[in-house]
Amino acid sequence: MTVMIVAVVWQVFTRFVLQDPSAFTDELSRYLLIWIGVLGGAYTYAIKRHLALELLAPRLSHKGQLVLGIIINLIIIAFAAVAFIYGGTALVTNTLKHGQISPGIVIGGHHLLIGYVYVVVPLTGYIISYFGTVDIISSVLSLVNKEDRVAAEGYSK
Template identity: 65%
Template sequence: MSFSNLNQAVNRALSSILIFFMGAMVVTVVWQVFTRFVTNDPSVFTDELSRYLLIWIGILGGAYTYAVKRHLALELLMPHLSFTKQQVLCIFINLLIVAFSSITFVYGGSAYVLNTLEHQQVSPGLSIAGHQLLIGYVYAVVPIAGLLINYYGVLDISDSFVKILTAKKGSK
């Protein structure tokens, strides 16, 4: 399997997960509104479930937008640089993103997840078959998204290197 096929598979899986979570969130919010206003007996778990789904959608969605290059970017310098310098700037920017993601999302997020799991912090409204949902599992999206961002950043860095090498071969 080539990197392109792997990247497409990861993108497809991530977008499918996001679509599923959005659908699940819509269903839980509709159910919450129905039980609150029609039956006057609001569902207990749907409020927290939709909140946690929104957290996962927001954080994983950030990783996905970075993957498909639809994230917010200031490209004031890019048009004024040569092709090689543009690629060097892309490498530098992606190195900064990977470093930030590694420190905050992967390292910090993992430490926070482990801390909440160690202290058995539970979600008050979500219980499945008598078992409380540990909040650490909700926060696990942070290091997962960090790993995805790092994956996409490394791919972008390698792509920029390939473009530089290809441009140098073509100019000879």
């Protein structure tokens, strides 16, 4: 985020003070915004602060909420696998194969290949899938442990 702020400030400075806008910072800030937005979505999902419509969950028992959470996480993982991992990998592969370049960003005498900017898409899919899997495991363990406690309490009486 800091790099993007510095890039935008430099862009404004070069455009309005030096009267010679920097193409490098314009493109860099765009690509960083993509990365921040997509990874921010994955982070929001990981800390469970994403947008949710809670119409059904409050009406369910604790066990029902855990089961609903598992189902929702399975759907999210399936979407992440298809859209982000599969689709993102195809996007990266195709743009690298066709050699699409960033005209303003040159590293070591070579233009940045846009495919490297798009790597964030499958990366985000893996992050979302990881945290969804962790949440499912946590819910399953919570269900199993509660059933074990109930069985143990019933046995001891």
